Amino acid sequence: MASxxxxxKVPAARRNVRxxxxxxxWHYFSENNGAVAxxxxxxxxxxxxxxADVVAPHSPIEQYRQNFLKPxxxxxxxxxxxxxxxxxxxxDIFSRLIHGxxxxxxxxxxxxxxxxxxxxSLGLVAGFFRGFVxxxxxxxxxxxxxxxxxxxxxxxxxxLGPSLTNAMIAVSVxxxxxxxxxxxxxxxxxxxxxxxxxxxxxxxGLPRLMFVTVLxxxxxxxxxxxxxxxxxxxxxxAALGFLGQGAQPxxxxxxxxxxDAREFITRAWWVVTFPxxxxxxxxxxxxxFGDGLRDxxxxxxxxx
Amino acid sequence: MFRFLVTRxxxxxxxxxxxxxxxxAFIRLLPGDPVTLLAGxxxxxxxxxxxxxIQFGFDKPAWQQYFYYIADVLQGDLGxxxxxxxxxxxxxxxxxxxxxxxxxxAIVFAVVIGLPAGVVAAVKRGTWFDxxxxxxxxxxxxxxxFWWALILIILFSTPPLSWTPVSGRIDILYYFDxxxxxxxxxxxxxxxxxxxxxxxxxxxxxxxxxxxxxxxIIARQTRSAMLEVLSEDYVRTARAKGLPPWRIVxxxxxxxxxxxVITVIGLSVGVLLAGAILTETIFAWPGIGxxxxxxxxxxxxxxxxGGLLLIAGIVMIVNLTVDLFYGLINPRIRHRR
Numbered sequence: 001m002a003s004x005x006x007x008x009k010v011p012a013a014r015r016n017v018r019x020x021x022x023x024x025x026w027h028y029f030s031e032n033n034g035a036v037a038x039x040x041x042x043x044x045x046x047x048x049x050x051x052a053d054v055v056a057p058h059s060p061i062e063q064y065r066q067n068f069l070k071p072x073x074x075x076x077x078x079x080x081x082x083x084x085x086x087x088x089x090x091x092d093i094f095s096r097l098i099h100g101x102x103x104x105x106x107x108x109x110x111x112x113x114x115x116x117x118x119x120x121s122l123g124l125v126a127g128f129f130r131g132f133v134x135x136x137x138x139x140x141x142x143x144x145x146x147x148x149x150x151x152x153x154x155x156x157x158x159x160l161g162p163s164l165t166n167a168m169i170a171v172s173v174x175x176x177x178x179x180x181x182x183x184x185x186x187x188x189x190x191x192x193x194x195x196x197x198x199x200x201x202x203x204x205g206l207p208r209l210m211f212v213t214v215l216x217x218x219x220x221x222x223x224x225x226x227x228x229x230x231x232x233x234x235x236x237x238a239a240l241g242f243l244g245q246g247a248q249p250x251x252x253x254x255x256x257x258x259x260d261a262r263e264f265i266t267r268a269w270w271v272v273t274f275p276x277x278x279x280x281x282x283x284x285x286x287x288x289f290g291d292g293l294r295d296x297x298x299x300x301x302x303x304x
Numbered sequence: 305m306f307r308f309l310v311t312r313x314x315x316x317x318x319x320x321x322x323x324x325x326x327x328x329a330f331i332r333l334l335p336g337d338p339v340t341l342l343a344g345x346x347x348x349x350x351x352x353x354x355x356x357x358i359q360f361g362f363d364k365p366a367w368q369q370y371f372y373y374i375a376d377v378l379q380g381d382l383g384x385x386x387x388x389x390x391x392x393x394x395x396x397x398x399x400x401x402x403x404x405x406x407x408x409x410a411i412v413f414a415v416v417i418g419l420p421a422g423v424v425a426a427v428k429r430g431t432w433f434d435x436x437x438x439x440x441x442x443x444x445x446x447x448x449x450f451w452w453a454l455i456l457i458i459l460f461s462t463p464p465l466s467w468t469p470v471s472g473r474i475d476i477l478y479y480f481d482x483x484x485x486x487x488x489x490x491x492x493x494x495x496x497x498x499x500x501x502x503x504x505x506x507x508x509x510x511x512x513x514x515x516x517x518x519x520x521i522i523a524r525q526t527r528s529a530m531l532e533v534l535s536e537d538y539v540r541t542a543r544a545k546g547l548p549p550w551r552i553v554x555x556x557x558x559x560x561x562x563x564x565v566i567t568v569i570g571l572s573v574g575v576l577l578a579g580a581i582l583t584e585t586i587f588a589w590p591g592i593g594x595x596x597x598x599x600x601x602x603x604x605x606x607x608x609x610g611g612l613l614l615i616a617g618i619v620m621i622v623n624l625t626v627d628l629f630y631g632l633i634n635p636r637i638r639h640r641r
Contacts, residue, residue, distance in 0.1 A: 034439075034442075135318075139318045139319060139322055140322065142318075142319045142322065143319055143322030143323055143326060143616075145574075146319060146322075146323055146616040146619050146620050146623075147323075147574075147612070147615065147616050147619070148574050148575070148577040148578035148581070148615065148619065149574075149578050150578040150581050150582065151577070151578060151581060151596060151612070151615060154581070154596070154597070154600055155330065155600070155608065155612060158334075158600050158608070159330065159333055159334055161335075231446065235446075235448055238448055238450075239448065239450055239582060242450045242582070243582075243585065243597060244601070245600075255448075255450075258450065258451055258454070262454065265454060265457060265458060265462070266462050269458050272451075272454050272455070272458065273455065273458075275451070276448055276451025276452075276454070276455065279448045279451060280443070280446060280447060280448060280451070283446040283448070284442065284443055284446040287442055287445065287446050288442065291442070
């Protein structure tokens with residue numbers, strides 16, 4: 001009986017430590033009003049994206065032919081039917097914005113997932129194998145960083161053909177080097193620590209050393225980087241959409257909406273203003289959240 | 305210092321070759337064969353196509369082609385534009401001053417506002433000024449600048465205000481030589497009345513649009529660098545000596561806080577060039593950013609290839625300069641291996 005008691009105790013203790021850590025993290029995170037506000041906005045956006053079909057009053061692509069360029073409700077000529085007005089072909093802007101949240105969050109998630117996994121793998125390999133492999137990987141990352149991000153993404157899309165999927169692939173490549181560099185740097189600094197040596201002496205294999213021993217201790221900066229890359233991904237994908245190289249019409253992607261709206265800039269300010277505002281609010285919320293995350297995870301900031 | 309310079313230069317060589325491989329691969333990875341692509345919209349006859357394949361060396365193995373390409377690049381031959389039939393290098397350097405002028409104004413705008421704002425925020429840490437400024441800076445940092453440019457146009461270029469022009473570098477009614485390529489200087493040299501003001505008015509909105517993100521980055525970086533420096537011992541010593549606060553901040557703290565700030569300014573060249581692509585497209589600014597976007601949409605692939613190489617080269621050289629400068633003002637970096 002005693003041995004089974006022991007076995008039960010250890011996971012419970014570990015769970016306690018984890019809960020404590022999470023509690024400590026939340027304590028520091030919740031002190032930061034901006035970060036909490038950012039988290040709330042992101043939460044609302046996720047809900048909107050999931051329930052877009054229910055929340056949006058109209059279909060995002062239906063054209064109401066009697067209502068071209070109708071102004072928002074509070075202006076003369078506006079109506080509650082189209083709260084934020086309609087665009088040049090009579091589509092409801094409010095509904096398009098809500099559906100657009102789907103694309104932005106989708107882009108951010110996919111891009112960060114690709115860059116995060118690929119970046120960590122390359123960084124781990126570079127940090128563990130050193131030598132020639134490391135040089136090759138790091139110089140390749142230098143090459144990617146030598147190009148202004150949007151330019152490289154544009155050229156990659158020119159190679160692959162303009163579409164949302166290809167825009168996401170291109171943006172993933174552009175944000176990749178940050179993950180590789182961060183992972184490699186923390187792997188190298190962690191590798192010399194005693195706990196890694198002891199794991200090695202105990203006979204841990206390379207995969208175990210990489211993923212179980214070292215990687216969890218490098219996660220904090222990587223998580224922060226993932227958040228910041230999420231907002232970069234949304235911005236760059238929207239820019240590509242704006243330049244006509246990303247999502248294609250009639251997709252209600254925010255950047256593509258702005259591209260359509262450009263010619264109505266003097267006649268209908270609302271067609272231009274709202275999609276960009278949506279991008280700004282989303283990116284700002286994620287950045288606020290990321291800043292808060294960094295402060296809460298960074299032990300140097302905690303003590304001050 | 306010499307040793308430092310040599311190591312940094314040696315570092316660049318693999319990156320340079322990486323960039324050339326990427327630019328070289330670009331035309332060959334595009335769907336379709338290179339001759340059809342280089343011929344552009346007009347196309348070629350099958351006989352001429354076969355002839356050109358041999359003439360350009362596309363029948364040779366890839367590594368040999370790459371060797372020829374590098375040889376051409378090192379001799380300054382980046383091919384000819386399919387659309388204008390001009391050498392790419394020449395096109396690039398005709399348009400480059402426009403981008404340089406805009407970027408220079410943007411960075412001046414960013415530094416002139418961002419630096420003092422960051423210093424004041426650090427000195428008045430925790431006050432409403434600090435909070436507001438950091439909020440504004442984060443908003444600027446999150447700004448989709450293609451939208452910001454459009455909003456600036458709505459606010460200042462359309463009725464009721466109509467203060468500034470919407471596109472181009474100068475009113476078309478001014479016509480004069482461009483010895484330097486920088487519109488502000490050329491318009492002054494021309495002696496035409498009103499030309500300089502016109503050029504200046506055309507610059508204002510693009511400068512703000514392009515300078516916003518660097519401004520936010522500089523303000524944030526200045527603030528955090530100042531906060532770090534202000535907690536150092538020598539600042540406390542200066543306070544204890546009874547020096548007036550402006551001397552402590554202006555002379556002792558700022559000088560040391562500037563080191564990371566200068567690095568950030570230098571490294572924002574990449575940010576500026578990325579921003580220039582969007583800003584120039586919106587304001588019809590005839591620089592290399594707009595040229596690249598146009599070249600991509602016109603399928604002018606030699607121009608895209610050459611532009612890629614040149615822009616990456618410029619970013620690389622600027623980063624090297626920043627690196628060297630950093631080593632020059634900070635001996636701790638220079639002597640580290």
